[in-house]
Amino acid sequence: MVPDRAPGRGINRVAPRYDALMGTARPVDSSRFEQVVVPQLDAAYNLARWLTRNASDAEDVVQDACERALKYMAAFRGGEPKAWFLTIVRHAGYDWIKRNRPTELIADGTDAIERAADTAMPTPEQNALRNASSTALTEAIAALPLGYREVLILRELEELPYRDIARVVDIPIGTVMSRLARARALLQRSPLLIAIRERSGGS
Amino acid sequence: MNCHEAMAMLPTYSDGELDAVQSAAMEKHVLGCPECSAQRDALAALRVRIRSEAPYYPAPAALREKVRAALARTPLAAHPAPRPPRERWHWLSAGALAGSAATVFAWFLGTAVLDWRVSTDLDAEVVANHARATLAHRLTDVSSSDRHTVKPWLSSRLDYSPPVQDFTADGWPLVGGRLDYLGGQAVATLVYRYREHTIDVFVRPLSGGVVAPTPSLTARRGFNVAHATGAGMEWWGVSDVSADVLAALVARLAHGE
Numbered sequence: 031m032v033p034d035r036a037p038g039r040g041i042n043r044v045a046p047r048y049d050a051l052m053g054t055a056r057p058v059d060s061s062r063f064e065q066v067v068v069p070q071l072d073a074a075y076n077l078a079r080w081l082t083r084n085a086s087d088a089e090d091v092v093q094d095a096c097e098r099a100l101k102y103m104a105a106f107r108g109g110e111p112k113a114w115f116l117t118i119v120r121h122a123g124y125d126w127i128k129r130n131r132p133t134e135l136i137a138d139g140t141d142a143i144e145r146a147a148d149t150a151m152p153t154p155e156q157n158a159l160r161n162a163s164s165t166a167l168t169e170a171i172a173a174l175p176l177g178y179r180e181v182l183i184l185r186e187l188e189e190l191p192y193r194d195i196a197r198v199v200d201i202p203i204g205t206v207m208s209r210l211a212r213a214r215a216l217l218q219r220s221p222l223l224i225a226i227r228e229r230s231g232g233s
Numbered sequence: 234m235n236c237h238e239a240m241a242m243l244p245t246y247s248d249g250e251l252d253a254v255q256s257a258a259m260e261k262h263v264l265g266c267p268e269c270s271a272q273r274d275a276l277a278a279l280r281v282r283i284r285s286e287a288p289y290y291p292a293p294a295a296l297r298e299k300v301r302a303a304l305a306r307t308p309l310a311a312h313p314a315p316r317p318p319r320e321r322w323h324w325l326s327a328g329a330l331a332g333s334a335a336t337v338f339a340w341f342l343g344t345a346v347l348d349w350r351v352s353t354d355l356d357a358e359v360v361a362n363h364a365r366a367t368l369a370h371r372l373t374d375v376s377s378s379d380r381h382t383v384k385p386w387l388s389s390r391l392d393y394s395p396p397v398q399d400f401t402a403d404g405w406p407l408v409g410g411r412l413d414y415l416g417g418q419a420v421a422t423l424v425y426r427y428r429e430h431t432i433d434v435f436v437r438p439l440s441g442g443v444v445a446p447t448p449s450l451t452a453r454r455g456f457n458v459a460h461a462t463g464a465g466m467e468w469w470g471v472s473d474v475s476a477d478v479l480a481a482l483v484a485r486l487a488h489g490e
Contacts, residue, residue: 075292
């Protein structure tokens with residue numbers, strides 16, 4: 031549950047995936063890739079990082095997404111490049127989770143959501159270690175179930191409009207709204223945040 | 234707007250996803266309601282906290298470098314390898330054939346996209362007109378439920394005479410008419426009421442095109458738009474009433490009943 035706080039970790043061991051891509055002799059429009067995908071790499075990594083909660087896994091996901099984007103580049107017909115690429119990143123992220131942490135997807139039902147929020151109660155040791163409230167918030171967001179975490183990140187950190195979130199996550203706008211409301215409510219009463227608030231004497 | 238409605242719409246409001254009319258109504262309500270304004274502040278505080286305290290993870294330089302390096306080694310589509318001369322004719326004729334097919338296809342696509350663009354632009358315009366009139370409380374230039382008053386008022390100011398009907402018996406009383414600007418020309422707007430809602434119906438003469446009196450529906454910024462052609466006119470109904478109510482009214486007008 032504790033997110034990896036070292037974003038640089040694992041960089042040196044991610045090369046092989048990309049060489050597989052190089053093996054394909056199919057000509058691709060790399061200048062288009064340069065224009066459409068490269069400017070979105072920060073957003074892509076940020077989303078992948080929040081989905082996988084780990085730096086090196088996020089790199090794997092982004093590389094996988096780049097491969098897919100290159101393959102589907104011809105299918106991109108203009109429009110919002112950020113939403114287009116983030117849709118691919120999210121798919122790559124979900125495939126990664128399916129392969130590596132399938133239980134997280136099964137646990138993403140509504141019943142499990144309440145449990146996830148409640149079992150995120152910090153231990154005294156964690157409380158002692160944690161002195162920055164930003165760590166508590168990061169952990170509270172990381173503890174949100176996947177379906178809620180992703181809409182919150184897309185809205186608050188990527189600042190996408192509802193329409194684009196609906197496209198990336200492939201859900202109706204009404205569901206975007208209800209998931210956002212739920213994610214915010216869970217954060218507002220997260221034990222992780224309440225613990226910090228009480229220790230720092232309210233606010 | 235009552236408290237219950239306001240509470241439900243607060244997150245959408247704070248996400249900046251309400252249109253001008255709804256935002257204005259929301260601001261008015263929040264000013265006079267301590268509970269709603271507290272909830273609004275709580276939402277704003279959470280947003281500030283998330284944006285300032287939750288880390289945004291930018292792509293590490295090494296990852297960026299790897300993507301660029303991989304790209305540099307990718308074969309380019311723009312520079313295909315030269316082919317032996319004998320094969321060239323072959324490819325030229327096939328290329329010409331494919332090229333002309335592509336041109337025809339692009340033309341079809343282009344006209345389809347243009348049609349679609351024009352209709353969505355007009356949809357946006359009618360919604361903006363409706364919102365402006367509601368905001369400024371300038372719903373009608375001529376207020377009358379009598380179609381024999383509304384019709385001559387409109388036709389004396391336009392180069393056409395729109396059919397005007399009153400549907401009080403069916404639940405859509407005619408409130409009046411006004412002049413609007415749509416697609417670069419002055420058009421007649423008929424104003425109806427349905428319960429507490431205002432329905433604007435924009436009318437202009439049909440210039441060619443297909444007669445389709447069954448309305449096609451779209452939703453824009455929380456408003457429903459129903460478009461139909463018939464009775465020699467083109468009709469757009471705009472309102473926040475439910476789509477089926479709006480469609481029924483526009484269908485009646487377009488069928489000339």
